[in-house]
Amino acid sequence: MKRWIKLAAGVAAITLATAGCAGSSGSGNTQASSNAPAAQGGDITVWLMTGSAPDSLTTALNKEFEDKHPGTKVKYEVQQWNGIQQKLTTALGSQNPPDVFEIGNTQTPQFAAQGVLADLTSSVNDMNGSQWLKGLKDSGTFDGKQYGVPFYAANREVLYRKDMFEQAGITAPPTSNDEWLAAIDKLKAKFGSDPDFQALYLPGQYWYTLLSFIWDQGGDIAKGDGAKFTGTLDTPQAKAGLEFYKKLVDQSGTKAPKDNDESNPAQAGIYGAGKVAMFIGTPGEVATAAKTDPSLKDKTGAFAIPGKTAGKSAPVFLGGSNLAIPVNSKKQDLAKEYLKLLSSAKYQGEIAKGGFVPGTSTDISALDSDPYASVMAKASQNGRAVPSSPKWGDVEAGQNPLKDMLTAYLTGKKTVDQATADANAALNKLLG
C-alpha cells in the first residue's frame, strides 16, 4: 500500500511540475478569454495610474464628459504601478480592454511597435498638438506615427537642506559639477563629526541620475531609430558620466547601498530622518519626507542637477506617462473625445496644480508658486527620454544592464572599461 501512495505522490508531483511550468508561460493565452464583463451601451473604461491625476481633476473631467455625451458613463479605474506591464498585456489581449489607458513613457514604444495601440496621428491637432512636451511626444512616436498622447511629466532635481547649506557657509546652490563637489566638502567639514551624516544620499543603482551625467558629457545610452538600436555606453562620454557618478559617491561618502536603487530603501524616508543634506529626487518626494518630519517642507530647497559647465544644468530624464487607446477598443471615437477633453488647457492646468509638468500645454504658471516644482519645470525644458526602442521595456522590466554596470563599477568589481563594455554588450543583446 505504501508503494501505491509513493507512486501517486510521484506522479502527482511530476504532473504538478508540468502544470507549474505551463501556468507561467501560458497564462497570457488562457486569461485572454476570461475578463471583466462587457461594458454596456456607451460606457468607456479609463485606466489611470495611482498618484497621477488628482481626484478633483478626474471627478470634474468625467462629469463634463458624461454631460457632453448623454447616456455615456465613464468607468474610471485607478491602477497600481507594480505589475502593470503584465496587467496591460493581459488586458490588451482580452476582448474588452480599457478604452483609454495611461502608460509609462518608457513602455510606450514597446506597445506601439507591437501594433496594439490605435494610431492617433490624425487627431494630434485636435488635442492641442502644437504645445506637446517634446520629450514625451517622442516617446509616443513610432515609425513616424503618433500612438501616445503626452499626459504629464516629472523630472529629478537636487533637493537640499537650506539650513545646513547656510551653516556650512554655502551661499548659493552649486551650478556646476565642481561647485557641487566643493559644496559636499564644505558640508562634510561642518557636519562630518556626526557618523550618520551624509552630504549626499546617492544609491548605487540610481540610473536615472546616471543618464543626466552621461547626457551632460555629450554621450547617450544607445543610438539608432526605428527598430534598430546600438548601445553607446562604451564611448568616452558615457564613461566620463559614469566616472563623475563614482566621484560623487566616493567624495560624499554616501552610506546608500551600492547594489540597490533609490526606492529600496525609499530615499525620501532616509532624507526624512534628518541626517542627509542633499538627495536627487522629484518634488513629490519632499512631501513623502515631510510625513516623517513636517519641518522639512520649509527647510528644503531645490536646484537643478548641475552640469559640467557652470550655469548650465545637466539634461534630465523626463519621467512620465502617455495616454493611449488600445487598437481593439470598441469605443475608439468616444475614447478620442475623452483624450481631447483631457488635453484641453483647463485640465492641463489641473495637472500643473498637482505638481507635474503637463503634457499638452506649455502653460506652467501654476508650478511657479511652488519652489521645488518651478525648478523642476524649468529643467524639464531640457528633458530627454530613453531610447525609443520597442525593446526598451525589456531593459527596465528585466535585469537592467545599467544598474549592473553601476554596481560593478562602484564596488570596484570591474574597471570603468570592463563595466561599460559588459553593459554595452548586454544592452545590444536586449535592444538588437
Next chain:
Amino acid sequence: MTTTQGVTAMPAGATPPASPRVAAPQRRRRRGHIGDRVLPYVLLAPALIGVLGLLGWPTVQLLFISLRKLDLRELVTGDMVWVGLQNYSDVLADSEFWTITLRTLIFCAAVVAATMLIGLLVAVLMKHVNPVVRIAIQVALVLAWAVPIIAATTVFQWIFDQQYGILNKTLDKLGFHDFIGYSWFGSGTSTLTVIGLIIVWQAVPFIAFSLYAGLIGVPREQYEAAGIDGASGFQTFRAVSWPALKPIATMVTFLSVLWDFQVFAQVWAVKQGGPDGESTTLPVLLYLKGIAGSHFGPAAAIAMLMLLFLVVLTARYLQLLVRSKEAELR
C-alpha cells in the same frame, strides 16, 4: 465481485486487458456482472478527466506555444504564427542558457543535499530527545513551515542587509569588524548561498517530519536486538533505521528535486537574478523572457526544456516506481 446472479452473455473479450501476470484474478472476475467490471472505471473517470483537463491540457498548450511566435502582437490579434523549432534552436544556441542550466543544476543539487542532511539530522534528533523538547522542536518546525515564502524572504533580506542587517552588526560585535557594510549580495555565489539558506530553512520541516514518521515506524525490538549484538549508535542507524527510512528518503529526495529545481519566488525576490545576472536560474530566465519580455514562445520552449530536464533527473525514480509496482502485483 463474485456475485453469481444475472450473469450476462457478454463475451469474455470485453474485459479490460490486463497483463499476463494478473491472469489468475481475471479468471475469477470473468463471472462478475458487467456493471461491476465497469464501475471502477466509471468511478475513476471524473478524477482522470480532471487530471487530464487541468494538468494534461496546459502541457499540450505549452508545447504548442513553444512552437509559435507569441508576442504581444499575436496575443492581441490572435494570429497563429507557427515557427517550428525556431524557439528551441534560439534558446539552445544561447551560451547563456547553458551557463544558467548548469548553475540551476548545481544550485538544485546543493539545496537538496543540504535539506536532506539537515532534515535527517533533525529527524534523528527528534527521536532521541525527551517528549517536551521534541514537541518544542516540532512546534518550531511547523512555525517555520507556515511562514509565507515572501515574508520569510523579506526577513532574510533584512538579516543579510548591508547597512542595517542584524548579521553584520552581530559579526561586528563578535570582533569580525570586516563585516561592517559587507555586501552578502555582491557576487552570484554569495547571493545564491543566501537564497539556498532561505529555501533549506523552509524545506527542512517537511523532510524532517517525513523521515521522523519513518523512524517511529521501526519496531523497538529491532533496536534492542542491535543493542544486544553490541552495535554502536552509527551501526544501529545504518543497519536498523536506514533500511526503514530508505523508501521515504528516496521519495522526499525526488520531491525536493522537483521543487527546488523550479523555485522562483525566493530567487526573484532577493535580487531579481542579480548581481549582473549571476544568480539567474532557469525559472528566472523563463520569467524574464516570458513575462518581462512578453516573448511567450521562447519562454514556453524553456519551460519544455525544464520539463525534459526534470524527467531525465527523476527518470531513475520513475523507474523504481514502476518496478516496485510490478513487484507488488507479482
